[in-house]
Amino acid sequence: MIRPMARSDKSVVMELIEATAFFRPEEVHVAEELVDVYLNHPDQKDYDVVVIESDEHEVAGYLTWGETAMTVGTYDLYWMAVSPRHQGKGYGRRLVEWLEGRVREIGGRLIIIETSSTPKYDPTRRFYLGLNYREIARIPDYYQDGDDRVIYIKRLV
Ligand SMILES: CC(C)(COP(=O)(O)OP(=O)(O)OC[C@H]1O[C@@H](n2cnc3c(N)ncnc32)[C@H](O)[C@@H]1OP(=O)(O)O)[C@@H](O)C(=O)NCCC(=O)NCCS
Known part of the structure; x- marks a missing residue:
């Protein structure tokens, strides 16, 4: 089940972010800031956060998304x-497919995803390519020397 993140999910979400051992401390900090904006400012429209539950009703994953400023759709x-422990079981795919459905529902045209070019992100990039996201641009040395910003898009209409 995919549902809006609740305040009571925060500790589990932060634990799962840490458990991936994927993000540097400053990245975890930014992830938490986005979650806090969502939880503490119910009237804001920039960030939406959803969680996906396993059959055992555990929070298995989460996704933050929002409308890109100064664009239409x-x-x-x-x-x-x-x-x-929940990776490779289709939760990530379901989260992305949910996002696509939701964006279509609200009249969106385009989804953008950005990630890093480093080998650590190879599986992540394969994941997005497998979901039919197309690499549209690369900004060389964006994050740091040797670490490009890779931009994927999917057109929905
Ligand atoms: C990337 C991530 C979100 C994928 O979630 P997941 O639940 O493990 O992925 P799924 O099980 O839904 O896999 C969906 C598809 O992607 C493919 N895939 C997933 N991980 C893959 C990998 N490491 N290598 C190749 N393909 C992969 C699966 O084979 C699957 O294909 P299929 O549906 O045709 O069988 C998850 O592994 C993760 O949290 N990684 C660490 C953090 C991260 O990279 N976050 C994104 C950057 S912000």
């Missing part, structure tokens, strides 16, 4: 993670 998938 473009949406960003800002952040997502699936806990290591």
Whole structure:
């Protein structure tokens, strides 16, 4: 089941982000900031956060997304993670497919995802390519020397 993130999910979501052992401390900090904006400012429209539950009703993963500022119908998938013990079971796919359905529902045209070019992100990039996201641009040395910003898109209409 995919549902809006609740305040009571925060500790589990932060634990699963840490458990991926994927993100640097400053990245975890930014992930938490986005979650806090969502939880503490119910009237804001920039960030939406959903969680996916396993059959045992455990939070298995989460996804942050929102409308891209100064665009008409473009949406960003800002952040997502699936806990290591739930990875490879289709939760990530379901989260992305849910986002696509939701963006279509609200008249969106385009989803953008950005990630890093480093070998650590090979599986993540394969994951997005497998979901038919297309690499549209690369900004060389964006994150740091040797670490490009890779931009994927999917057109929905
Ligand atoms: C990337 C991530 C979100 C994928 O979630 P997941 O639940 O493990 O992925 P799924 O089980 O839904 O896999 C969906 C598809 O992607 C493929 N896939 C998933 N991980 C893959 C990998 N490491 N290598 C190749 N393909 C992969 C699966 O084979 C599957 O294909 P199929 O549906 O045709 O069988 C998850 O592994 C994760 O949290 N990684 C660490 C954090 C991260 O990279 N976050 C995104 C960057 S912000």
